[in-house]
Amino acid sequence: MYQRFALDAVRTSLSDTRVVLIVGPRQSGKSTLVTSLAGSTRTYLTLDDPATLSSAQSDPKGFIRGLSSATIDEIQRAPELLLAIKESVDADQRPGRFLLTGSANIMSLPTIADSLAGRMEVITLLPLSRSEIIGKKPTFIELAFDGRTAPAKSPIVGDELVDIVLSGGYPEVLSRSAPARRNKWCLDYIDAIIKRDVRDVAEVSRLGDMPRLMRMFAHHTAQITNYAEIGKSLTMDRKTVQRYLDIFSALYLTRSIEPWHNNQISRLSKSPKLHFLDSGLLASLRGATADTIRADRTSFGPLLETFVFGELLKQVGWLTERGILIHHFRTTTNKPDEVDFVLEDNKRRIVGVEVKASATASASDFNGIRKLSEATQSRFSAGIVLYDGDKVLPFGDKMFAVPVSNLWI
Numbered sequence: 243m244y245q246r247f248a249l250d251a252v253r254t255s256l257s258d259t260r261v262v263l264i265v266g267p268r269q270s271g272k273s274t275l276v277t278s279l280a281g282s283t284r285t286y287l288t289l290d291d292p293a294t295l296s297s298a299q300s301d302p303k304g305f306i307r308g309l310s311s312a313t314i315d316e317i318q319r320a321p322e323l324l325l326a327i328k329e330s331v332d333a334d335q336r337p338g339r340f341l342l343t344g345s346a347n348i349m350s351l352p353t354i355a356d357s358l359a360g361r362m363e364v365i366t367l368l369p370l371s372r373s374e375i376i377g378k379k380p381t382f383i384e385l386a387f388d389g390r391t392a393p394a395k396s397p398i399v400g401d402e403l404v405d406i407v408l409s410g411g412y413p414e415v416l417s418r419s420a421p422a423r424r425n426k427w428c429l430d431y432i433d434a435i436i437k438r439d440v441r442d443v444a445e446v447s448r449l450g451d452m453p454r455l456m457r458m459f460a461h462h463t464a465q466i467t468n469y470a471e472i473g474k475s476l477t478m479d480r481k482t483v484q485r486y487l488d489i490f491s492a493l494y495l496t497r498s499i500e501p502w503h504n505n506q507i508s509r510l511s512k513s514p515k516l517h518f519l520d521s522g523l524l525a526s527l528r529g530a531t532a533d534t535i536r537a538d539r540t541s542f543g544p545l546l547e548t549f550v551f552g553e554l555l556k557q558v559g560w561l562t563e564r565g566i567l568i569h570h571f572r573t574t575t576n577k578p579d580e581v582d583f584v585l586e587d588n589k590r591r592i593v594g595v596e597v598k599a600s601a602t603a604s605a606s607d608f609n610g611i612r613k614l615s616e617a618t619q620s621r622f623s624a625g626i627v628l629y630d631g632d633k634v635l636p637f638g639d640k641m642f643a644v645p646v647s648n649l650w651i
Contacts, residue, residue: 244413245377246275247560248367253279256338260331261362263317263342267494267519268435269412270369272343276313279341288315295319302326311339318346318442328357346443347492368494369411369520371556372650380650383557383566383585386593386624391642397632398647399601404535404542407549410522421531428526432456435493443492444485451476455486459496459516460527464544464582466572467498467516487516494519497555502569502584504617511572521549543599546646547582550597550628553649554583564588571614579610581625592618598629603643611641 248264252275255262264272273288280286289295298305298320306326317323327340373380385391398406408424409415412431415424436452446452458472467487469480476483490496498514518524525531525545535542551568558566565588571581583595594611611625627643635643 243274244271244370244374246271246367247371247374247379248365249275249278251365251560251562252341255363255365256341258337259361259363260335260337261327261340261342261358262338263344263362263364264367265344265347265364265494266367267369268345268439269414269431270367270494271413272345272367273315274413275367276315276341276343280313283311284341285309285312286315287312289319290316298323303329306330309340311336311341313341313343315343316345317342318344318348321348324348325357328361331361345439345493347494348443366559368552368556368559369522370413370416371411371553372406372647373553373557375411375416376650378650379560380557382649383554383561383593386585386595386626387564387587387591389624389640391624391626391634391644392648392651394632394634394645394648395651396647397645397651399630399632399645401532403546403630403646404532407521407542407545408525408530408532410520410525410549411552412520412522415522424522425526425531428523432495432523432527435495439493440489444489446486446489448478451478452486455483456490456495457527459487459490460518460524463516463518463524464547465516466511466513468513495523497551499551499568499570499583502571502586509574511574511578515570515572517551518548519552519555521545521552524548539599543597546599546630547597550595550646550649551583554585554595557649558585571610573613579613581610581614584614590621591623592621593623594625596625596627597646598627601630603627603629603631603635603637605637607643608637608641612638615640 266272287294289298302322303326331339415427418424440446455476462472469483473480473483497517497519499517500514501511503510530541530545567586569584571584573579581594582597585593594614596611598607607627615622615625625641628646629643631645637643
């Protein structure tokens, strides 16, 4: 069993908060985590069980009545339970009464979010990070905000890095050694999510189009999102494409990264950038394998960028006290400067992270980061180019080229 670094946050929340909700994609380890926390007095219920779901939907108040403390799995299948939980925890305000999990972002529903304000803490559990897999907490982000980076120790490069990116972080995938078996699990997983879970979060009239649309999104990952272009081949208007992307985001399959803005630079992109949350799922949707990457190394770039995004997002989730936000940076000039990820903490300090799939780094790789540094001046903490190399190389004040594996080693 892998060590989950969110576990301490869940325990802390249960000690002082009436309701704790763990959200994240299916098969990311939520049920395993809450089962490890189940005590002898805590009732365990899963809404994936048809009889339990029917009971919850037909009589939410009766379902909750009499539960002293409970773990309820897959709460998005019966969101009406949350109003009954609110009444229960208002009457009995002991902390840790309800531990919930959800595979969809039900907090996007205004009535749900408002009803549990001040009563519930939400913790996100994404698929395994590399640091959780090896059992060592990373210091990459903390060092970067201090303007430093760790030396390269046993860097992982080349084919080994490709294999890590293609595997992603789902525990079931990591348990399979054969790439073909991993790929089959990922494709079956996507198919199951579309057939079973989409209707939990939205009414969809063209469910049959969603597999094709998901593959279309996969081929636009790590790019500025152009809804009209994506919809052309499916004869969908931009609003429909945007709505479907919102559904995939609610199911923790994709995420839109908003652009970073600064008054010092007027010509900045205002469009979001699309990313998948797991590089293994993305690779399967794109048909990427170790062989196809060896034949065309340029195909590795979007996969590696998505992998880095997932690692950064997970690490930011463990550093909640820093309030770190992730944006992207892109100018709208003829030759745009860009930075894949801009990290900004609650002290308004800035770290720029650029991702390169090549084994070498050059001064030109820092063009966007330098533009970011000029705009933020004293707020700028560090600029890092993550690359498929084995050395930490300085490229100016607070500028470093760093092996990708420094993210977790």
